Amino acid sequence: MNMLLDGFIAPLDDFLAASVRTATPLALAALGECVTERSGVINIGLEGSIICGALAATIAAGSVGVSVGFAAGLTAGLLVTVLFALFTVYLRADQIITGTAITLLSLGLTGLLYKSVYGSTGVGLTTPTTSAVEVPLLSSIPLVGRALFAQPLVTYALYLLVPAMAWWFFRTHGGLALRAVGESPDAAMAAGVQPRRVQALAVLFGGAMAGLAGATLVLAQSGTFVENMSAGKGFIAIAIVVLGRWTPFGVAGAALLFGAASALQYLFQSLGWNAVPYQLFLVLPYVLTLIVLARASGRTAAPAALARRELTLG
Amino acid sequence: MNATFALFRLAYRNAIACVAVAAIALSTAACGGSADTDGVGAQNGSFKVALLTPGPITDQAWNAGAYAGLVAIKDSLGASISHIQTRTPAEFEENFRQYGAQGYALVIGHGFEFQDAAMRVAPDYPNTVFVCTSGNTTGPNLAGMNFAFEEASYQAGMIAGQLTKTGTIGAIGGQELPPVRASFIAFERGAKLTNPDVNVLVSYLGTWDDVSAGKEQTLAQVARGADIVFQNADAAGLGIFAAARERNVLTFGANANQNDIAPEHIIGSVYIDLPKALMSVARDVQGGTFTSTIYQFGLRANVVSLVINPRLADRIPPALLARVDSVGNAIREGRFSEMNDVLQPADRRQDSAAGTP
Numbered sequence: 037m038n039m040l041l042d043g044f045i046a047p048l049d050d051f052l053a054a055s056v057r058t059a060t061p062l063a064l065a066a067l068g069e070c071v072t073e074r075s076g077v078i079n080i081g082l083e084g085s086i087i088c089g090a091l092a093a094t095i096a097a098g099s100v101g102v103s104v105g106f107a108a109g110l111t112a113g114l115l116v117t118v119l120f121a122l123f124t125v126y127l128r129a130d131q132i133i134t135g136t137a138i139t140l141l142s143l144g145l146t147g148l149l150y151k152s153v154y155g156s157t158g159v160g161l162t163t164p165t166t167s168a169v170e171v172p173l174l175s176s177i178p179l180v181g182r183a184l185f186a187q188p189l190v191t192y193a194l195y196l197l198v199p200a201m202a203w204w205f206f207r208t209h210g211g212l213a214l215r216a217v218g219e220s221p222d223a224a225m226a227a228g229v230q231p232r233r234v235q236a237l238a239v240l241f242g243g244a245m246a247g248l249a250g251a252t253l254v255l256a257q258s259g260t261f262v263e264n265m266s267a268g269k270g271f272i273a274i275a276i277v278v279l280g281r282w283t284p285f286g287v288a289g290a291a292l293l294f295g296a297a298s299a300l301q302y303l304f305q306s307l308g309w310n311a312v313p314y315q316l317f318l319v320l321p322y323v324l325t326l327i328v329l330a331r332a333s334g335r336t337a338a339p340a341a342l343a344r345r346e347l348t349l350g
Numbered sequence: 351m352n353a354t355f356a357l358f359r360l361a362y363r364n365a366i367a368c369v370a371v372a373a374i375a376l377s378t379a380a381c382g383g384s385a386d387t388d389g390v391g392a393q394n395g396s397f398k399v400a401l402l403t404p405g406p407i408t409d410q411a412w413n414a415g416a417y418a419g420l421v422a423i424k425d426s427l428g429a430s431i432s433h434i435q436t437r438t439p440a441e442f443e444e445n446f447r448q449y450g451a452q453g454y455a456l457v458i459g460h461g462f463e464f465q466d467a468a469m470r471v472a473p474d475y476p477n478t479v480f481v482c483t484s485g486n487t488t489g490p491n492l493a494g495m496n497f498a499f500e501e502a503s504y505q506a507g508m509i510a511g512q513l514t515k516t517g518t519i520g521a522i523g524g525q526e527l528p529p530v531r532a533s534f535i536a537f538e539r540g541a542k543l544t545n546p547d548v549n550v551l552v553s554y555l556g557t558w559d560d561v562s563a564g565k566e567q568t569l570a571q572v573a574r575g576a577d578i579v580f581q582n583a584d585a586a587g588l589g590i591f592a593a594a595r596e597r598n599v600l601t602f603g604a605n606a607n608q609n610d611i612a613p614e615h616i617i618g619s620v621y622i623d624l625p626k627a628l629m630s631v632a633r634d635v636q637g638g639t640f641t642s643t644i645y646q647f648g649l650r651a652n653v654v655s656l657v658i659n660p661r662l663a664d665r666i667p668p669a670l671l672a673r674v675d676s677v678g679n680a681i682r683e684g685r686f687s688e689m690n691d692v693l694q695p696a697d698r699r700q701d702s703a704a705g706t707p
């Protein structure tokens with residue numbers, strides 16, 4: 037009996053820990069995008085911020101240290117979105133086209149920079165990484181303790197960020213202004229809010245968070261940089277925002293779900309359960325997103341002015 | 351009047367913005383991640399060789415080896431070379447056509463996945479030779495190049511089978527391509543030769559780029575008891591090495607000699623001497639001796655080999671090493687039939703002698 041229990045608990049423990057690890061960078065990027073989208077801007081260039089954050093983190097961590105690496109990743113992600121904010125918020129260019137261009141630009145640019153810094157065939161880098169920090173007491177809670185409380189510090193920052201963001205969204209003037217701009221820029225303007233400024237700040241925040249997600253991929257997980265290592269995580273983050281219904285807690289939960297789907301796939305393959313193709317688990321969260329979208333078609337939670345090019349209807 | 355002007359201004363600004371961003375993006379993508387043309391090389395541009403890789407040439411593995419081969423072709427044969435990194439099958443075909451139209455003599459699609467596109471494009475450019483590595487189809491100007499990766503994978507399996515302390519070993523691949531699957535089967539059989547009770551876990555990542563997926567998949571296998579993990583995942587393989595360091599398990603390098611990437615954890619590399627293989631085909635094309643065939647490169651041609659990491663060599667008992675070598679000799683002499691059903695049919699033909707027409 038005990039053996040049977042062990043045989044079940046041990047994989048579950050690993051699975052939960054892997055879920056949280058995989059979800060962390062996704063949640064960071066998605067929370068940032070959540071703020072951006074609440075202001076009425078959809079940033080498809082998120083992938084670009086992630087990959088730039090990853091490269092900047094790699095270079096900075098290798099030459100200075102891990103904490104500087106995180107700061108560098110955040111800054112790089114932010115700088116990428118300066119370009120995006122300039123074109124979409126101030127010049128009112130099409131958000132989808134600009135975002136796509138920024139993603140392509142970043143994937144190309146990081147490859148170019150990586151080769152110019154480390155040579156044309158790369159080096160198989162090993163960068164310093166943060167190790168997991170166990171929270172005393174909490175980490176010894178059965179089952180979920182180690183999964184939730186034996187993680188790198190950046191994950192704990194996320195635990196604080198989610199409730200803080202929820203409070204800010206729905207309980208402060210700043211949050212109200214943000215949501216107002218995303219729903220009706222005209223009304224916001226009439227109430228004395230400057231929509232462009234709000235949108236620009238929201239876009240920059242999203243970029244910084246995506247850059248932090250990229251830094252996490254390198255400094256808290258893989259310990260190396262590889263071209264295209266963002267591997268579509270920016271786009272997954274956008275899906276997570278939809279699934280999370282544009283609320284911080286919803287987004288965090290959706291990110292965990294996406295992380296869990298990946299972890300489940302790792303677990304099943306390692307258990308040798310190959311009867312079900314692994315691809316099925318990878319599409320699972322997307323199917324869920326579609327279902328949520330379809331169910332909510334009548335009463336959408338999306339900001340009304342999302343992706344709108346003209347700021348005012350006048 | 352005012353409204354028209356505003357509209358005009360809006361349209362004008364948008365057009366400028368979109369064009370500007372798109373232009374920057376495309377130009378950077380063209381010279382950065384995607385393509386670098388080293389248009390030096392041959393005078394008169396007589397002998398032009400192009401390489402398409404499915405991933406970045408900074409992967410320290412499959413793609414890096416091919417790029418080294420391309421550079422060798424430039425240096426030794428005086429060719430002018432071009433490399434492009436491609437992503438999707440639609441791009442494969444488009445790039446093949448581009449090179450065909452530009453009069454390239456030899457275009458190499460680096461991987462099994464390029465084969466369908468090459469088959470479609472080859473008839474339209476009869477003066478260009480298209481070669482797909484790991485390909486198994488031929489046409490008048492289309493050749494395949496088969497690496498018997500399985501042979502050295504079998505040897506790696508023999509070592510893993512005997513060295514495992516837990517009795518469980520793993521294998522992790524990028525995408526489930528036939529050559530990858532075949533090499534894992536060979537690895538498993540090799541392991542069962544030295545350890546009939548060994549348990550082999552096989553996982554695929556579904557990607558060649560996602561390092562964190564590589565790491566997580568390895569952690570999952572290690573959690574299930576694997577203490578040696580074989581891999582064939584290109585850039586994502588770097589994540590497998592990261593996990594091996596973190597959990598102190600052993601692993602193997604693949605495609606290139608990766609022993610130095612994690613010198614304390616890589617027992618050896620299943621090495622493909624891609625420069626040697628690509629050079630021999632390029633020589634045939636340049637010398638006019640190209641015939642449509644499937645080039646066979648394995649242990650016998652000394653293109654595929656298992657390169658033991660000297661720093662961990664003392665972990666392999668001499669008797670095991672002798673056994674591995676004797677299997678290697680049997681393969682070279684064509685006396686080894688354990689894998690006949692695994693290898694693709696063409697594999698059973700004799701190895702081409704690398705470097706001779």
